[in-house]
Amino acid sequence: MKYFTKELWLGYNSRSDAEMQSAFEQGEEARQEYARQLEQLQPRLSEKAYRFFSGESLHDGRLLNFRVGDSLNHNIHGSEKFDINAHQVSVEMSVLGANLDVFYILRYAQAKRVLFDYPSDQPLFQHEGGHIGDWGYDELTAVDDSFFRHEVLFASGTTILIEFKDFSYEREQCQGTRYL
Numbered sequence: 001m002k003y004f005t006k007e008l009w010l011g012y013n014s015r016s017d018a019e020m021q022s023a024f025e026q027g028e029e030a031r032q033e034y035a036r037q038l039e040q041l042q043p044r045l046s047e048k049a050y051r052f053f054s055g056e057s058l059h060d061g062r063l064l065n066f067r068v069g070d071s072l073n074h075n076i077h078g079s080e081k082f083d084i085n086a087h088q089v090s091v092e093m094s095v096l097g098a099n100l101d102v103f104y105i106l107r108y109a110q111a112k113r114v115l116f117d118y119p120s121d122q123p124l125f126q127h128e129g130g131h132i133g134d135w136g137y138d139e140l141t142a143v144d145d146s147f148f149r150h151e152v153l154f155a156s157g158t159t160i161l162i163e164f165k166d167f168s169y170e171r172e173q174c175q176g177t178r179y180l
Contacts, residue, residue: 001137001139001151001153001159002139002141003030003031003033003034003139004027004030004034004136004137004138004139004153005153006122006124006153006157008023008026008027008030009124009136009137009153010023010124011023011024011026011027012024012027013125034139035054037141037142038053038054038140041053041140041141041142041148042054044142044148045167046167046168048168048169049167049168049169052167052169053140056104056171057098058095058097058098058104058135058138059098059134059135059136059137060098060134060135060178061095061096061097061098061104061134061135062095062096062100062134062135063093063094063095063132063135063154064094064095064096065092065093065094066091066092066093066116066160067091067092067093068089068090068091068111068114069089069090070086070087070088070089071086071088071090072090072092088109088110089110089111089112089114090107090108090109090110090111091107091108091111091114091162091164092105092106092107092108093105093106093160094106095135096174096176098134098178099176099177099178100174100176100177100178101173101174101175101176101177102171102172102173102174103171103172103173103174104169104170104171104172105169105170106167106169107167107168107169108150108162108164108166108167109164109165109166109167109168110164110165110166111162111163111164112147112163112164113161113162113163114160114161114162114163115159115160115161116158116159116160117158117159117160117161118132118156118158119156119157119158120156120157120158120159122157123156123157124136124154124155124156124157125155125156125157126155126156126157126158130156131156132154132155132156132158133154133155133156133158134154134155135152135154136152136153136154136155137152137153138150138151138152138153139151143163146165147163147164147165148163148164148165148167149161149162149163150162150164150167
């Protein structure tokens with residue numbers, strides 16, 4: 001993560017008022033820098049994808065599943081035969097929003113690099129045997145002129161990194177609440 005680092009998140013939760021204040025100042029600067037670089041990526045993204053990365057917030061959401069494969073939605077009972085020589089690596093994540101009342105499916109096509117770091121060597125708010133935790137921060141950056149990188153940092157310190165060409169998502173309202 002370039003803008004929203006583990007160190008920054010730890011600073012937000014510091015018991016030291018000075019460290020917390022410093023983190024909030026650094027965080028505001030990081031948000032502004034991130035917004036500027038995201039604007040530069042806008043011409044390369046579909047209107048809907050840009051709207052997702054610039055306007056949707058999954059902060060405090062929960063990762064329900066994380067799938068990676070050569071042909072995630074291949075129907076083995078369908079008429080189309082599986083082509084073992086086709087390289088169609090894609091990624092799909094399902095995420096519940098913070099209040100458990102919105103469901104997202106994020107899809108990344110033409111993936112060239114995927115990392116899932118759990119449990120992290122640099123944990124944040126996790127104990128051994130704990131869970132992945134809430135979606136903390138995510139950022140979209142450019143790898144080069146063709147590929148994007150989406151990185152996600154979770155409360156446990158778990159990170160996901162996906163390098164891809166195409167992104168799409170679905171958003172659906174659902175019934176739920178975080179607070180019983």
